[in-house]
Amino acid sequence: MQKIELISIDKAYEVGNPIIENLNLNIDDGSFTVLLGPSGCGKSTILRMIAGLEKETGGEIFIGGKTMQNVEPGDRDIAMVFQNYALYPTMTVRGNIEFGLENNKIPKDERNTRIHEICDMIGITEYLNRKPQSLSGGQRQRVALARAMVKKPSVFLMDEPLSNLDAKLRSQIRTELIELYHNLKTTFVYVTHDQVEAMSMGTHIILLNKGEIMQQGSPIEIYNNPQNIFTAQFIGTPPMNILKMSDINNFKRVDDDVAYVGFRPEHVQIAPKNLSNMFAGSVLRLTGKIVTHEVLGSEILYKVETPSGVILLKIFDLSQIFEGEISVVIPEKNLCYFDHNENRIIPREIADGKQLCI
């Protein structure tokens, strides 16, 4: 259990083209921190710098309060799980798991006890003498996990470890990883571009874009309280609907700074057009035409064309499927406002207490 600090980190693969500039980041002791972001946002680079596989151009990294400058990856007391597992194909499963222990000069007896303990826990004991290429993707992933766990590191680094698995296996191993985290109570740093993974596993999410932290916090906080349009649209499926204030006719704010209004697809009420007046007190009303609907079992997704733009709606009422012209009403408490720089603001009239807002 160690905390990780990144202090004014710069990273450039080629001179004059920095990927990351002046990044400051704290990863708490014993947290399951997820570095989340679209591809190319620098999340893997950050992880690799923590691992020591990539040298930072500037700044300093501390693990457990100790500087990691000139500390080899093998001496950082970390273990990493790679996206493609990076198992040694020429060694057996046992050889793969044992390799790190051998190099760390751990006596044979203890190696054996540790290997059996971990393999029983993960359920790969029967494959110990097989080569990785005779294993399925899920089994390989488990071997990679075992190889990391057997070293009993104080920090686990995981670089999109589930993205090579099929959907069912992915959710299964996701659950196993959460269990594992609760058993080990070690610091986990997990890189992914999948917000579902991030939301379901992380205790702390760091959302990155183009090498910058867009927002960080607990999954609930990031979902409920996005600080900018990027976060609002990256978290949640489908993403938050964002409309330009200038495109909406019947809805005005006194505050000139308000440039966009957003609402989550699941936070709307929907009614046939002629019944739209039944929601009294609600603020934003939109009328539009349903373009498509997707029945997903527990919910229905509608794509609606309104004069203010295309919006997506997620409706949990399966009793009827709406068609044609409808009206959509979003309660004030579910609206998010953003300024011209796409940052979250609270309009003056709401801040003054005229209306209630979360």
Place this chain on the structure above:
Amino acid sequence: MANNYVSDRRSQSIESRALKVNTRGETLKIIGKKALPYGLVAPSLVVFIVFMIYPMIYMIYLSFHKWNMLSDKTFIGFSNYTKLFSDPSFLEVVMTTVKFMVGTVSVSVILALILALYLKENTAINKFLQSVIFAPYIVSLVSISFIFMWMMDSDLGLFNYALNLLHLPTVRWLENPNVAIYSLVLVNVWKGVGYYTLIFISAFQSIPPYLYEAAKLDNASKTKTFFKITLPMISPTLFFITLTGIIGGLKVFETINIMTAGANGTNTLVYNLYQYGFQFHKIGYASAMGVILMVIIGILTLFYFNTLSKRVHYR
């Protein structure tokens, strides 16, 4: 699938068009389809039979005869073989050949591995060095042998001139029976090492870099990484290179023919065979040698495949 498709099409055409013409055309088509692979293989098969299989069988046949290329062949049973095995100089020839082969293969492979490790990064200077080191391979071994023969000349050669300049004792490169065979090894290594290096470089480059990252995280030393990851990963290449090296080494001829003519302890199997066959015209005797060489190579290859191939990792 393909057959279904054909028969479907055929039944359709039976319905739609005149029966006789179409079935005949389709039948021809099917025959053509089946014959095509054989047709494509045939030329190389013919060449293989005429130039490989037939001479091999004829060599075995000749090895049981006495023949000087002019007289009639007389069948003499195994006496060519008994004579060979009771001839101490033949044993010496075999030993020389093995010495040459082991020397060439081991030095070339190890040297090539080391060079490849240094040249595997694709920098500009490495690319230049890679082509430089490969250059000898494209020159004919005959020319190389002549050049080295001049350079290794005891009195006028470049090698001894250099040793003289450095005030070191000179070496009788091709005359000293203890040295001559190793001089020949040197020439063959010089010619072949660039080729081996290039193959090893491409083998090294095909190893995925994440394995090295995993090894780094596993705290593996450089030496351990090389022996536990790099070497096993290139084992198919290593296996192939050594096998072809061994076969090539056992069949060495040009260098010896030009540089020493088999003198000074450099007489190897193929050169000896050539001497008996085409200088002394003892075709039967030479054929027996050829058969033995073939058997040695066959046994070695089988042994090599059976023992080592189990340890080779094929992806």
